[in-house]
Amino acid sequence: MFGIGMGGIPAFLAEAVAGTPSLGLFKRRKIMVCIFQRGAMDGLMAVTPFTDKHLKAARPTIFMDAAKNVKTKTLIDLDGRFGLHPSMQAFESMFREKRLGIVHGIGSPNTTRSHFDAQDYMESGTPFKKGTDSGWLNRAVGLLGHDAATPFQGVSLTSSLPRSFYGNNPAVAISNIEDFNIQMRGNAKGANMASKSFEDLYDQTSSGLLKETGKESFEAIKMLKKTDTKNYKPSNNAVYPNTSLGNSLKQIAQLIKMDVGMEVAFAESGGWDTHFNQGTDSGIFARNVNDLSESIMAFWNDMGTYQDDLTIMTMTEFGRTVKQNGTGGTDHGRGSCNFILGNGVNGGLVHGTVNPLSVDNLEDGRDLAVTTDFRSVFSEVADRHLSISNDKILFPDWDGKQIGVMRG
Numbered sequence: 001m002f003g004i005g006m007g008g009i010p011a012f013l014a015e016a017v018a019g020t021p022s023l024g025l026f027k028r029r030k031i032m033v034c035i036f037q038r039g040a041m042d043g044l045m046a047v048t049p050f051t052d053k054h055l056k057a058a059r060p061t062i063f064m065d066a067a068k069n070v071k072t073k074t075l076i077d078l079d080g081r082f083g084l085h086p087s088m089q090a091f092e093s094m095f096r097e098k099r100l101g102i103v104h105g106i107g108s109p110n111t112t113r114s115h116f117d118a119q120d121y122m123e124s125g126t127p128f129k130k131g132t133d134s135g136w137l138n139r140a141v142g143l144l145g146h147d148a149a150t151p152f153q154g155v156s157l158t159s160s161l162p163r164s165f166y167g168n169n170p171a172v173a174i175s176n177i178e179d180f181n182i183q184m185r186g187n188a189k190g191a192n193m194a195s196k197s198f199e200d201l202y203d204q205t206s207s208g209l210l211k212e213t214g215k216e217s218f219e220a221i222k223m224l225k226k227t228d229t230k231n232y233k234p235s236n237n238a239v240y241p242n243t244s245l246g247n248s249l250k251q252i253a254q255l256i257k258m259d260v261g262m263e264v265a266f267a268e269s270g271g272w273d274t275h276f277n278q279g280t281d282s283g284i285f286a287r288n289v290n291d292l293s294e295s296i297m298a299f300w301n302d303m304g305t306y307q308d309d310l311t312i313m314t315m316t317e318f319g320r321t322v323k324q325n326g327t328g329g330t331d332h333g334r335g336s337c338n339f340i341l342g343n344g345v346n347g348g349l350v351h352g353t354v355n356p357l358s359v360d361n362l363e364d365g366r367d368l369a370v371t372t373d374f375r376s377v378f379s380e381v382a383d384r385h386l387s388i389s390n391d392k393i394l395f396p397d398w399d400g401k402q403i404g405v406m407r408g
Contacts (some may be wrong), residue, residue, distance in 0.1 A: 017127035030386055031256060033265045033312045034137065035245070036162070037292070038119065038404065039272030043336035044368060046289055047102055047350060048075055050083040054357040059321040062330075082350045082400050086281050087290040090297040094341055103377050104337040105352040107318055107370035111363075113332035115125075115273070118317035122374060125395045127382035131321050136378065136394060137264050138167030139363075143388045150261030157248035157267045164266060168209035177229045177251050229254060238302035243291050245269045248300040256306055263386065269295075272316060275329040300341060310408075311342035311385040315374065321366050322357050335368035338377065344385060346407045376400050 049055060050066045066075035066083035075083025076092050082104070084091060094100035110117050110127040122129040125136030141154045154171035155366045156162050165171035232254055240246040248267040255262050271288050296312055303310055319336030337352075353371040355361040363369040375395045382388045384406035393399065 028259060028309065029261075029263050030309050030311075031263055031265060032382065032385055033139075033249075033252060033267070033310065034164070035267050035269055035292070035296070035312070035314045036119070036123075036164075037269045037272050037314055037316040038115075039270060039274075039316075040115065040118075040318045040320060040332060041058040041272045041288075041316040041336050042104075042278065042285060042330050042333075043104060043316075043338075044320065045102060045278070045285055045330075046085050046088065047337045048083045048085070049081055049354050049357070050075055050077075051081050052357050054359075055322060057082055058357070060324070061328060062278055062280055062324050073132040079350060085286070085289050087286040088293040090290075090293040091339070094297070094300075095348055097343055098194050099341060099342045099343060101345045101347040101351060101407075102337055103340070103372055103403070103405055104354050105334045105335045105368060105371035106338050106374055106377060107372075109370065109373055111334070113318060113334075115317060115332075116244070120163055121377065122315060122317055123379070124166075125375065126397060127375075127398070132165030132396075135162070135164035137164040137266060137372045138169050138171055139394050140382050140386065140388060141171060141264055142167070143390055143393060144263060144386060152255065152260040152262045154264045155252070155255060155262050155266070157251055157265070162266055162268070174251070177254065179343060180212045182360055188284075203249055213403055232300065234302040235304045236301045238298045239304060240302075241291050241294050243295065245291055246295040246298065250302070253299055253302045256303065256310075274320070275331060276327045278324075278329045296339075296341060308343050311340065311344060311381055312395055313341075313378070313381050314339045315378075316358065322368060323366065333367040334363045338374075340377070342385065344407055346405055351405050372403060373398070373400050376403050377405055380404075380406050 044055065045062070048064060050064070056063045064075050064083070066077040068274065074086065076086060076089060077083050078095060084095070091100055108127045110118070110119055110121050112121070120130070121211050123135050124132040125139070126132040135155060154165055154169065154375060156165055156171065156173045158173050159175040161171060161173040165173070170187055204269045219305045229251065232250070234240065234250065234253065240250045245267060252265045270286070271284065274285050277283060280286070292314070300307065300312070315338055316336050319333040320330035321333045325331055354368065357368070359365050361369065379391050379395055380402035382394060383391070388394060
């Protein structure tokens with residue numbers, strides 16, 4: 001495994017005016033895009049079981065309702081029991097069209113409430129093994145069943161490779177395409193990775209990943225360096241929020257349209273640790289879920305003819321306490337929810353089990369119980385969308401059942 005840093009490259013030149021040109025170097029394949037909501041999203045506020053009297057009593061100032069006689073801004077009633085946060089209105093049409101599925105009560109079987117540990121376990125896919133040397137997305141890349149001949153098979157739009165992509169299979173972290181700051185993970189053995197030109201870098205890694213992956217990948221990277229991302233115009237009048245997540249998904253869209261061989265992509269969304277002043281229809285949480293849903297829907301609309309090739313899945317390390325705290329927020333909990341969007345999703349449903357939130361049904365008497373192991377969902381999305389079938393490698397030590405969040 002190695003890292004390459006390339007910074008300070010001038011603004012990109014290029015051809016993209018109405019869109020990004022395809023390189024045509026790699027066969028078009030299915031793509032799974034994962035978004036990690038770091039900080040632990042309150043699933044009970046994102047998708048609220050609004051008929052639950054226990055939740056209403058536990059959250060006297062932050063509970064929202066979907067009842068028709070409520071005068072304040074209300075939840076979006078999904079099915080008579082669960083309501084979508086009003087700031088996630090962008091998701092409603094996808095839910096009604098049965099392209100968006102929600103899994104509630106999802107989480108890790110490991111009961112830690114440490115952000116660091118819980119994220120580590122979720123990204124490694126081994127919730128009871130701390131020292132796992134690979135991440136589940138890196139293992140997914142290795143199980144795709146073909147030689148990609150491209151370092152862009154797994155791409156993370158982050159400043160450094162996330163734990164999910166640790167391992168020996170090809171994966172790239174790009175913090176910003178415009179600056180072309182890039183880190184790669186693979187089997188190359190490089191000495192001095194500092195370089196004045198990309199060609200120098202290529203020569204310096206003669207025994208490394210860049211040469212091993214062939215001429216096509218080198219041409220793909222050269223074209224990436226030359227793409228005018230600043231003037232990129234999304235398809236279908238899609239408008240991305242000017243946020244970290246919005247910008248990351250916009251860049252993933254450009255990479256997809258360039259056909260650089262990407263099959264697994266990763267992005268992050270921060271700010272979900274809402275201990276203070278969480279808010280209701282406005283405030284920190286409302287801004288976060290608005291950004292999440294608007295960014296994802298801009299990306300989905302931008303993808304146009306690529307939509308059949310895409311599945312987008314969110315994840316978060318754990319949920320929040322059922323009861324609000326004394327500062328108008330919520331503390332570290334257990335179960336949360338996640339969202340899966342795609343034409344192959346068994347959508348229009350809230351999957352999973354959420355029992356009445358009476359104290360005797362809560363985990364440790366305080367939290368939404370984890371009733372769906374995250375591996376049940378992650379494995380099903382990867383299996384059905386990417387045609388990965390070896391769950392023993394993808395999620396070692398897991399022998400659970402999938403829950404039907406994907407069709408077919």
